[in-house]
Amino acid sequence: MISDVIMLLTAAFVLIGSFFALVASIGLLRLPDLYSRMHAASKAGTMGSGLLLIALAVHAADAGVFARALAGVVFFLLTAPISAHLLAKAAYSVGYRLGPNAVRDEMADHTPAERD
Amino acid sequence: MNFAETVLDYSVNIALVILSISFLLTIIRIVRGPTLPDRILGLDMLVAAAIGFIAAIGIKTGFILYIDIAIALGLVGFLATVAFARFVLSRGKTEDDILREVRTAAEDARKKANEERKRIEKARRQEERLNR
Known part of the structure; x- marks a missing residue:
């Protein structure tokens, strides 16, 4: 019976994770400019792959696999904001501007410092 | 095959289909993406979807080793995104x-060619006049 519970839990994690990945890619396709697309890709995308890794760990039901999956999830949660921030900072300082219906540009007075 | 196994089998298959759709949408963004950072973001998302895909395949086949491949892919994807961000920064222009540079260069070249043509025309006319 415990293996049935594990299987149902795995199924739930798999479905939720793939749903998050789908939401992330729809956001990537539909949102108007680079900086808002970054929200979809780096939050929902990380959530989706993390949940799927956790599903694999739950399915294996093994301490070593669980530790590795947890390490992987923590790694993704650490690196996704870093890479998104690096890309956004590079794009903004090079001169890619916000979309036409953006309301407010907080970085407008911080003129690009390192443009060379 | 009992109830839980059936549910797991179906949900993994559904998840693979959903992840394939997610792949396709991301690839549409990469192909269409108007600027280079959009494409880099698409590649980042593609890596995340691929990690999910690998995990789903791992559940389906029962090979636990896939989790190491997923972690390695995540590492490579992070490094690629960082390198591309540095490239965007070092290229230094949007x-x-x-496009503007190319247009002004083309305009300059056109002007120069016009002047040259006029000069040649003038010289030819002068020569004709001298011959007469």
């Missing part, structure tokens, strides 16, 4: 800048 697609609009490049």
Whole structure:
């Protein structure tokens, strides 16, 4: 019976994770400019792959696999904001501007410092 | 095959289909993406979807080793995104800048060619007049 519970839990994690990945890619396709697309890709995308890794760990039901999956999830949660921030900072300082219906540009007075 | 196994089998298959759709949508963004950072973001998302895909395949086949491949892919994807961000920074101009540069260069070349043509025409006329 415990293996049935594990299987149902795995199924739930798999479905939720793939749903998050789908939401992330729809956001990537539909949102108007680079900086808002970054929200979809780096939050929902990380959530989706993390949940799927956790599903694999739950399915294996093994301490070593669980530790590795947890390490992987923590790694993704650490690196996704870093890479998104690096890309956004590079794009903004090079001169890619916000979309036409953006309301407010907080970085407008911080003129690009390192443009060379 | 009992109830839980059936549910797991179906949900993994559904998840693979959903992840394939997610792949496709991301690839549409990469192909269409108007600027280079959009494409880099698409590649980042593609890596995340691929990690999910690998995990789903691992559940389906029962090979636990796939989790190491997923972690390695995540590492490579992070490094690729960082390298691309550095590239965007070191290129130092947007697609609009490049387009503008090319347009002004073409305009200059056209002007120069016009002047040259006029000069040649003038010289030829002068020569004809001298011959007469």
